[in-house]
Amino acid sequence: MDTRTKIALVTGGSRGLGKNSAIKIAQKGLDVIITYKSNKEEADKVVEEIQSLGRKAIAYQLDTKDIKSFDAFVRQVGDHLEENTGSRNIDFLINNAGTALYAPISEVTEEQLDDIVDIHFKGVFFLTQKFLPFMNDHGGIINLSSGLARFALPGSSVYGSMKAAIDQLSKYMAKELGARKIKVNAVAPGAIETDFGGGRTRDDEHINAMVSSNTALGRAGLPDDIGGVVAFLCTEEARWITAQRIEVSGGMFF
Numbered sequence: 001m002d003t004r005t006k007i008a009l010v011t012g013g014s015r016g017l018g019k020n021s022a023i024k025i026a027q028k029g030l031d032v033i034i035t036y037k038s039n040k041e042e043a044d045k046v047v048e049e050i051q052s053l054g055r056k057a058i059a060y061q062l063d064t065k066d067i068k069s070f071d072a073f074v075r076q077v078g079d080h081l082e083e084n085t086g087s088r089n090i091d092f093l094i095n096n097a098g099t100a101l102y103a104p105i106s107e108v109t110e111e112q113l114d115d116i117v118d119i120h121f122k123g124v125f126f127l128t129q130k131f132l133p134f135m136n137d138h139g140g141i142i143n144l145s146s147g148l149a150r151f152a153l154p155g156s157s158v159y160g161s162m163k164a165a166i167d168q169l170s171k172y173m174a175k176e177l178g179a180r181k182i183k184v185n186a187v188a189p190g191a192i193e194t195d196f197g198g199g200r201t202r203d204d205e206h207i208n209a210m211v212s213s214n215t216a217l218g219r220a221g222l223p224d225d226i227g228g229v230v231a232f233l234c235t236e237e238a239r240w241i242t243a244q245r246i247e248v249s250g251g252m253f254f
Contacts, residue, residue: 005056006139007081007090008234009033011064011127012097014043016194017144020227021094022046026055028231033077033090035062035097056084064097064123065115070130078134091139092234093131095124095166098144100197102155113158120162125169138181142233143170145188145245151253163188167245174243183242187230190249192221216251225250 008025012018013034022032023046032050036043036059043059050057058080062073078088101108101116124143135141145167148160167186174184191211193202200207201220211220229248232238 006030006092006136006234007033007085008092008094009035009077009090009131010094010096011035011062012037014039014046014059016196017189017192017223017226017230018094018096019046020223021096021230022057022227023049023053024227024231025092025094025234026050026053026057028235029055030092030234031056033057033080034059035064035073037061037063037097062097064127065118067118067122067126070127074130074134089134089136090131091136092142093128093135093140094142094144094230094234095127096144096230097123098196101159102197102200103158104155105157108158116158116162120159121165121169124166128173132177135180135182138239140183140185140233140238141170141173141177142230143173143184143186145170145186147188147190147247147249147252149188149245150247170245171243178242183233183238185233185241185243186245187226187233188245188247188249189226190215190221190247190252192223192226194223211252214253215249216254219250221248221250 008030010018010022013022014036022034026032047057047059082088098120101112143166146163148156149164149167170184170186191201208220226248
């Protein structure tokens with residue numbers, strides 16, 4: 001039986017769903033590496049909270065849109081792990097980092113579309129590719145999707161389409177990595193009260209009311225509703241779950 005401490009890497013782990021997921025994963029007994037784009041102070045607070053749980057943690061800066069930086073990032077993580085664990089490998093990769101785009105199709109610019117493609121698809125694809133040689137067999141990959149890949153709301157055509165692509169990519173990853181017993185799943189939140197997208201769901205009472213009235217459980221989601229599901233997928237109990245799109249939306253637009 002493998003008794004060593006497993007290691008999870010969570011992109012975008014300084015706030016919102018990534019922060020919650022990182023903490024919940026640590027509570028499951030894993031050590032955690034998080035990335036942040038610009039807010040080092042918040043990332044350091046997450047690291048401190050994880051360390052207070054008795055787990056090891058470290059934060060690295062990473063812009064998941066900057067694919068050319070991935071090789072250096074993987075080396076940086078590997079050097080740290082080799083020094084502290086004797087191995088350059090991780091067990092779980094949680095592709096969480098992302099940003100929103102709210103614009104009608106008639107107004108979306110090529111630059112805006114390219115940004116969303118780079119962050120939400122190319123970044124996920126190539127960061128996973130770069131880490132594949134450094135992932136332990138029997139580990140897992142969790143890609144963050146969205147309810148917007150299932151239902152459509154005006155203004156989210158680009159974002160929702162990229163998340164639908166992530167759902168399909170997750171199935172291909174599961175198929176190709178199955179021989180290594182690496183599980184790959186997509187977790188699809190509904191509307192969540194975070195600062196994502198300028199905090200629309202959290203701060204706009206009209207949007208919050210619309211979400212609540214169209215959700216079976218009667219409210220908008222909270223980060224705490226999502227992180228535990230991501231963490232569960234990093235446990236032995238989830239060993240037989242792969243190639244799934246797991247929507248965690250409270251029954252939004254069910």
